[in-house]
Amino acid sequence: MTADKAAPAHKGQSGESVRQHNLSTVLRLVHLQGTILRSKITATTGLNRSTVSDLVSELSELGLLVEKETVAPTGVGRPSLAVTATDNIVAFSVNPEIDATTVSAVALSGRVVTKERRLMRSHPTADNAIAVASEMIAKMSKELEPGTRIVGVGVSVPGQVRSSDGVIRFAPQLGWVESAFAAALSQETGLPVYLGNDASLGCIAEARFGAAKGINDAVFLFAGSGGIGGGVISEGRTVSGAAGYAGELGHIRISSSKQVDYSGFPGTLEALVRRNDLLDIFKLYVATDEELDAEIRSTESTKAKRLIEDQIDSLADGISTLVNIFNPEVVVLGGFLTSLFEFAPDQLISKMKRGALAAASERVVIRKGALGSNLLVLGAAELPFEALINAPSSFSLTDA
Amino acid sequence: MTADKAAPAHKGQSGESVRQHNLSTVLRLVHLQGTILRSKITATTGLNRSTVSDLVSELSELGLLVEKETVAPTGVGRPSLAVTATDNIVAFSVNPEIDATTVSAVALSGRVVTKERRLMRSHPTADNAIAVASEMIAKMSKELEPGTRIVGVGVSVPGQVRSSDGVIRFAPQLGWVESAFAAALSQETGLPVYLGNDASLGCIAEARFGAAKGINDAVFLFAGSGGIGGGVISEGRTVSGAAGYAGELGHIRISSSKQVDYSGFPGTLEALVRRNDLLDIFKLYVATDEELDAEIRSTESTKAKRLIEDQIDSLADGISTLVNIFNPEVVVLGGFLTSLFEFAPDQLISKMKRGALAAASERVVIRKGALGSNLLVLGAAELPFEALINAPSSFSLTDA
DNA sequence: AGATACTTGTTGTTTAAAACAACAAATACA
DNA sequence: TGTATTTGTTGTTTTAAACAACAAGTATCT
Structure with missing residues (x-):
């Protein structure tokens, strides 16, 4: 069993499918927020108070969520009920x-x-x-x-x-x-x-609960020992491609380098921004992201700094390509890319802007992921x- | 006035909005097909016969479409009415x-x-x-x-x-x-x-009426004298970005070249696949795409062939990056890129596959645009x- | 040619679900 | 204490899609 494909286009809506849609909408809202006032559901969905009441009670009967009285009243008027997704x-x-x-x-x-x-x-x-x-x-x-x-x-x-x-x-x-x-x-x-x-x-998680919560257009780059992976949210939807293989952002080409000491595609982002190269220069065999981060922060070695800066430049090249393609609001970085970013945020940002169209890059924010090990x-x-x-x-x- | 932004997320559906949605669905279907049988509308929308009948007659009264009796009957059973978008x-x-x-x-x-x-x-x-x-x-x-x-x-x-x-x-x-x-x-x-x-x-046009009709995941690259532009359809929707600047596919970086004889970003697809370079080598000042195409097809010059092949390689690099990012079903080429493709389709395809992930590239089709001057x-x-x-x-x- | 099966359009009825309206409950503030 | 305000609740109305039964028209079989 796997995730369903998107609904077929040109599909009409019957009465029943509307009910399903509305139940989904309410449940999604509660899931994303954890807890939300019923009045807030009414406001954001645009549905009638009584309709929301009905939808919530149907979902309650299904055991998917719970209504509680609010502890701290919110203002004038009858206090609204808090709707919470169940822990069960x-x-x-x-x-x-x-x-x-x-x-x-x-x-x-x-x-x-x-x-x-x-x-x-x-x-x-x-x-x-x-x-x-x-x-x-x-x-x-x-x-x-x-x-x-x-x-x-x-x-x-x-x-x-x-x-x-x-x-x-x-x-x-x-x-x-x-x-x-x-x-x-x-x-x-x-x-x-x-x-x-x-x-x-990871992209979905950061978009729903983390660094890009509420953002409709975002690009994610996560790096680990295995390379660089990524994901894209466009108008609130994940870009997954015809067969679900989209988002291999580590494999975007940014250089004509023909290096051979690498198993993947030479000249790609993943080939030029390598965790192992950093480990090597610090003479580490294995290290957690935290350990590597500490080394990067504290190093005095010119050679190490040079490598770090080169990687930042390559990362910036990759991001500028992605900015030109996607015009995102936010670019979220994870893994050791965070350490690179924090080593010299201005260098990363200015180099990125130099390679990106002004219109597309003027409002972009680069930030680190917020969910850590979760x-x-x-x-x-x-x-x-x-x-x-x-x-x-x-x-x-x-x-x- | 401009195109509307996407509908706000988490929006509920009322009775009236369902009607609007269904009217839109039917009208869109007719617009895309030009002419379509009412029975076909029933089948593709999944709506009830009588509902479709009602929707079509409302749209007819609005003067947006016309019902005619079919000339050539389709098979057994009562012939279905042909619904046509009006020329008015x-x-x-x-x-x-x-x-x-x-x-x-x-x-x-x-x-x-x-x-x-x-x-x-x-x-x-x-x-x-x-x-x-x-x-x-x-x-x-x-x-x-x-x-x-x-x-x-x-x-x-x-x-x-x-x-x-x-x-x-x-x-x-x-x-x-x-x-x-x-x-x-x-x-x-x-x-x-x-x-x-x-x-x-152009991307929208090719996706709805041209070379990518009916395709849900497609990438477009169009080239003219001004450079290379592009567009992306992901799950049937155009990728437009936070402010609408997405799709600048000519500005993806594929090389570390630092060439200076170019006003844009060096090392990008648009900087390496240039119409003017081709015109120069053929000693042309201006030329239509057809004239340029004729030159490319008929040239015997080794120097020219070399340039064409280099451009094909660069184009292939760009396409492989895009394939890794989007995993499209189809890549549509327009302008003189078509000529490059037809000069050596196998070279373009094999070079592209060498730079792209097997999974993402195995089913990709590259084809030329179908709409020409329209x-x-x-x-x-x-x-x-x-x-x-x-x-x-x-x-x-x-x-x- | 005539009977039959099949598909689609049409019309009148039913049903589901959202909107609406009126009222009750609970709060803030004068 | 009284009033304004907001929200939940309940019963009624409205809307639009589904449903059902029938009519219309076409193809196929004998």
Whole structure:
């Protein structure tokens, strides 16, 4: 099972589909805000008070949200009720890495209920990861509060995912090729499983809950040891492409360099802004982003500074291309790109503006991601939540 | 007046808005197809027969479309009625160039009713162009068939347009800077005026009526004497960015070249794939795309072939970056890029695939544009038509 | 040629859901 | 304490899509 494709174009709207749409709209609003006043729902949706009342009570009866009396009254007039997404609806988030797998339970309210990281031997096979994940999900399911219901499982994949059938096409760091991951994990867990590219999911998370909350046009660049990934939000929608492979922003070409000491495409952003090059110059084998950040902040080495500045220039070139293409409001950086940015923000910004059209770049803001280690946890959980939100009244939940 | 921004997110749907949506859906379907059977409308919208009947008759009463009996019956059963967009609703299309302005009247049916090109002294001022365009519109209005009603005016601008208020920010070839073009032309003509970037409009035209008809994810690259422009359709929507400046695909960086004989950004697609370089090598001062195409096809000069091949390689680099970013189904080329493609399609395709991710590039098709000289005519007319289609029952039309 | 199956348009009725209206509840402020 | 203000609640109205039954027209089969 995987995320649905966009609704077919030229579709008419019947009475029933309107109801579904409105239920979705209200539930989405509550999910995004965590808690929201009913009067606020009325205002933002433009629906009638009584209609909102009806919609909210239908969603309450479905057990998806709860109405409480407001504690702190808001002003003149009868106090409005607070509508909260329940903690009793959870999605599992599975985040495989090279040497570990993290599984979390995330509530519809946005709360990360539990989070467990299990170390594994390096480069596990896909079957291996599926076995570990399903075992962890089974264990964690039992530990959930009684009455909790499960929406499904979202998996962040460091590689290319075919969205139509949940197949991992190629995950270079893990060495997985053509794995029917979603089907297999769904088989093991009995739950619907949805896959997404890690950077795309990070992008979704930052756009909904983090640094680009409320922004309709944003570009994301996340970097880790495996390279640079990205995502794009255009007019509030993620740009996913014909088959779901869009957003490979690390592979944009910014130089004619023909370097050969690199397995990917020479001259691309990912080839010129490399975490490993930084580690090398600091003589580190492995390091967390925090450790690397500390080195970058404190270094006195001219050679290191030179490398950092070169990488900043390359990053700026990449961003200016993206700004020309997307004209975003915000560019969000994650991973060690944040450290580069904070090393010399003015250098990055001015170089970027020199390579970008004035009109497109004049209002762009570059900022760092806000979700930290919960980035992929929240991002992956959004996949099952999205499915639930798109069909609140007919979605079938599994008892924990 | 300009094109509206996307509808606010989190908007609920009332009964009336559903009706508007359904009227829009039907009218859009008819507009895109020119003529369509009522049974086909029923099938594609999923609405009930009787509902479609009602919607079509409301649109007929508004004078936007006509029902006729089918001439050639389609098969078993009662023949369905043919629904046709009327020729009595027209939009004006204004296409300013360096040395001429073209004004056309385009019917909702897609027919180009009239088209007139007026030569002007080189590099007219914006006021100049406004005066000429409004005079031509006034004259052509009188010549329209009696009973014809006018939707508005769409203008293709070779430069950056701020979509929120119809201001031309910068049109380098024309030398226009910060011109409130839409407001001024609207003042002169008494008609609503909408502006769009020329490449974006070409993109819309090819996506709706041309080489990417029915495709939901497509990338467009158009080249002329002024450089390379582009546009992107993602999940059926144009990517326009926060302020409407997105799609400057000519300005993506593909090389670290620091060449100085160029006014734009060195190392970008537009700097490396230049029409003028081709003209120079063929010792031409000016030439139509057809003339240039003939030269490219027939040349025996090794030097010329070398330049052409270099440009093909650069174009391929640009396309591979775009394929990695957007994962489109189709890449449409226009202007002299078509000639480059046809000179050595295999070279272009293989070089592109070498620079693009296998998953994203495996199903991409590169093809030439299909609309020829009507590209911008149809594209610009889509702006007013879109406004009409989005509000069929409340849009106020002007009598010719 | 005539009967039959099939598809579509038409008309009148039903239904679902949002809007509306009137009132009650709960707060702030004069 | 009284009044204005805002919001929730309840019962009624309205709108538009769905539904159902029938009529119209075409193709196919015998």
